[in-house]
Amino acid sequence: xxxPHNPGPAPQGAHSPLERLRALRAEGRLAAxxxxxxxxxxxxxxxxxxxxxxxLADLSACGHLLATVDTGDVLARHPDVPLITAVITGHxxxxxxxxxxxxxxxxxxxxxxxxxxxYGAYLRDLTEPGGELAAVEADVTLxxxxxxxxxxxxxxxxxxxxxxxxxxxxxxxxxxxxxxHAASGHGTLVLNTLPLLTDHxxxxxxxxxxxxxxxxxxxxxxxxxxxxxxQPHVAVVDLDPLIAAGGPVxxxxxxxxxxxxxxxxxxxxxxxxxxxxxxxxxxxxKKCLVLDLDNTLWGGVLGDDGPxxxxxxxxxxxxxxxxxxxxxxxxxxxxxLLAVSSRNERDAVLDVLREHPxxxxxxxxxxxxxxxWEPKDTHLAAVAEALGIGAESMVLADDTPAERALIRARLPxxxxxxxxGEPALHVERLLADGWFTTPRLxxxxxxxxxxxxxxxxxxxxxxxxxxxxxxLRDLGLRVELAPPRPDEWARIAQLSLRTNxxxxxxxxxxxxxxxxxAAAPDRLVLAVHVTDRFGDNGLVGALLARRASDGLHLDTFxxxxxxxxxxxxxxxxxxxxxxxxxxxxxxVHARYRPTPKNARAAAFYPSLGFWAxxxxxxxxxxxxxxxxxxxxxxAVPGHLTLDLRLGDPAARAVRAAxxxxxxxxxxxxxxxxxxxEH
Amino acid sequence: MxxxxxxxxxxxxxxxxxxxxxxxxxxRDVDTDxxxxxxxxxxxxxxxxxxxxxxxxxxxxxxxxxxxRTIRRIHALLGPDGGAEGQR
Numbered sequence: 034x035x036x037p038h039n040p041g042p043a044p045q046g047a048h049s050p051l052e053r054l055r056a057l058r059a060e061g062r063l064a065a066x067x068x069x070x071x072x073x074x075x076x077x078x079x080x081x082x083x084x085x086x087x088x089l090a091d092l093s094a095c096g097h098l099l100a101t102v103d104t105g106d107v108l109a110r111h112p113d114v115p116l117i118t119a120v121i122t123g124h125x126x127x128x129x130x131x132x133x134x135x136x137x138x139x140x141x142x143x144x145x146x147x148x149x150x151x152y153g154a155y156l157r158d159l160t161e162p163g164g165e166l167a168a169v170e171a172d173v174t175l176x177x178x179x180x181x182x183x184x185x186x187x188x189x190x191x192x193x194x195x196x197x198x199x200x201x202x203x204x205x206x207x208x209x210x211x212x213x214h215a216a217s218g219h220g221t222l223v224l225n226t227l228p229l230l231t232d233h234x235x236x237x238x239x240x241x242x243x244x245x246x247x248x249x250x251x252x253x254x255x256x257x258x259x260x261x262x263x264q265p266h267v268a269v270v271d272l273d274p275l276i277a278a279g280g281p282v283x284x285x286x287x288x289x290x291x292x293x294x295x296x297x298x299x300x301x302x303x304x305x306x307x308x309x310x311x312x313x314x315x316x317x318x319k320k321c322l323v324l325d326l327d328n329t330l331w332g333g334v335l336g337d338d339g340p341x342x343x344x345x346x347x348x349x350x351x352x353x354x355x356x357x358x359x360x361x362x363x364x365x366x367x368x369x370l371l372a373v374s375s376r377n378e379r380d381a382v383l384d385v386l387r388e389h390p391x392x393x394x395x396x397x398x399x400x401x402x403x404x405x406w407e408p409k410d411t412h413l414a415a416v417a418e419a420l421g422i423g424a425e426s427m428v429l430a431d432d433t434p435a436e437r438a439l440i441r442a443r444l445p446x447x448x449x450x451x452x453x454g455e456p457a458l459h460v461e462r463l464l465a466d467g468w469f470t471t472p473r474l475x476x477x478x479x480x481x482x483x484x485x486x487x488x489x490x491x492x493x494x495x496x497x498x499x500x501x502x503x504x505l506r507d508l509g510l511r512v513e514l515a516p517p518r519p520d521e522w523a524r525i526a527q528l529s530l531r532t533n534x535x536x537x538x539x540x541x542x543x544x545x546x547x548x549x550x551a552a553a554p555d556r557l558v559l560a561v562h563v564t565d566r567f568g569d570n571g572l573v574g575a576l577l578a579r580r581a582s583d584g585l586h587l588d589t590f591x592x593x594x595x596x597x598x599x600x601x602x603x604x605x606x607x608x609x610x611x612x613x614x615x616x617x618x619x620x621v622h623a624r625y626r627p628t629p630k631n632a633r634a635a636a637f638y639p640s641l642g643f644w645a646x647x648x649x650x651x652x653x654x655x656x657x658x659x660x661x662x663x664x665x666x667x668a669v670p671g672h673l674t675l676d677l678r679l680g681d682p683a684a685r686a687v688r689a690a691x692x693x694x695x696x697x698x699x700x701x702x703x704x705x706x707x708x709x710e711h
Numbered sequence: 712m713x714x715x716x717x718x719x720x721x722x723x724x725x726x727x728x729x730x731x732x733x734x735x736x737x738x739r740d741v742d743t744d745x746x747x748x749x750x751x752x753x754x755x756x757x758x759x760x761x762x763x764x765x766x767x768x769x770x771x772x773x774x775x776x777x778x779x780r781t782i783r784r785i786h787a788l789l790g791p792d793g794g795a796e797g798q799r
Contacts, residue, residue, distance in 0.1 A: 055730050058733060059729075059730070090765070094731065097731070097732070097733060097758060098733045100733075101733035101734075101750060128752065128753070128754035129754055129757055129758070131754070132758070286773045287757065287773075290773045290774055290777055291757055291773070291777065293757065297761060
């Protein structure tokens, strides 16, 4: 990458993804064929044994070509492609970030509009309200700082105390930037730790002062990393581990002659991190890791070598597989659902998962074990159906190139992790992409695996119960609808990111938005908790509403697919309509905005007696607005026990004097959706 | 990329511009100021230097490249004598 010791270009067949992208560009078809780009890049990254640096270099080469395409052309032909406006600014020349950033975002199906800040003007651009960059409504603002931001300010000669002072000044500046960014309300601000170079450290000949400088520097970076903890719109990329994994910070010649503080290798690694930061904030984080078994979770082939012949735990040969299993278990503890997809005899697989002394992962760690001779896309489809998630929420880690190619071809929305013939690299490969990155983990995440296992028990009950109505009655559903506690705000924000199928407006709300709404006297926030005889489903939904002179407006209503189609969604709205009627409000208004995933919710409001009254003013294309006149109220489905509590701020909103407990045994009207599955 | 050679032909340099940098050029553009080429951006020069260094394994003299104003000059700098005769 930056080090020019590569003896030649990576081996590239005439039909390598990079060659094909070049051909598309040469024929002027890149804009027209834009949907072909993400699968092409997925193929490039699924590179088996090629060195990571070569793959990143090819990816940047693709990004450079992609960046020459006019985004307007792409959008004119493919209006549904999400456009990410990325402001790139910082202490040095950073235009070289455009290529890898464009490629990384394109891997995720996102189109990049880069806006490069003027050289040396980052502080002005990011803090002055009237500045050029302030007018750009950025989805993500990348403010890349390097050690020059500190060292360029020092007197000559300098000592550690001068560095401490300069670091303090830079900290103040960064605070000013985060404050201005929070006020602007646009997207995510991405900062980074500043790498300290030997060029700086070794200018001090005194060991003690060197160590002091090192300590001062780490304290500065630590403050920077802590900045994000109370600022949900800020992410800080820690460059140190990226440098440790990928090599040099910069090419000194590029730094001196072109003022480029970071080499293309580091920029490529950084761009990958940014890609996942953007993904996570768009609700695109993956939910389920599907693992192959033979030569992935253990060494050898179970069908040939037998349970005693496979390598896992114990000896040297099993060590890398145990390391991978421990990492996978660690991911699972943070809410990543695990599944197995293996072309093996099911009973033999279950025996190993239950009995093999070397295994770290056990049957109970997996929400689903698909072991059969069916093709793997069938396995993944079965896992998706059982969990009520889509292929776009899944990642397959597999050492067999043909299996990965099959998934890329048949389920292009799923991601693949290319494991190689060297199991010692499995962990690195698995973690090379932050597929499961999330802005903030909630307690709900940690309990997810148990919850999805309850889902399996519910499926079993459903099979026994015969009719769906009987099944619903047997479930014993209790719905609690109440203003969230402050510690639940983050969970609601996260739910809005993860919920796609029943998200009536497709809106994502931040923790700050929830907090602000909870505090506002004219706003109402209700969290939906659901329990049944199999356990507590936790906080599975939220409703954000606003009171105006013409009635109550339901701005956001979302419900996890975990509890969909059990009458909960109807019950929640029925209860809110009742409360609004009791309160003498003239009407309840609602909105539905179609997204690629929420088509099944289109008829939801009309099914509860809402009337469509056209498109919203100035709203996004396709938004429908509805009105309920509260004359004929739908009943809460009879199989639900529903408890609506309106807290203090909410009470002011709806002026419901006391808590309204709505428990009804009436017939299940308005439950026409219950037959639809996720 | 056909720059494995330490003495590339002018056509190879034009190919590098078109295929790798995405800047469409023909032989008529070899004396045009780089800033006047459609799609040119100074980042392209940094990328070109990197690509050539990767492909040839040789270190280029950056100041001369960063001061180059035309494709002909870049071609001369890529030659075995590093452009000593290519001043124009």
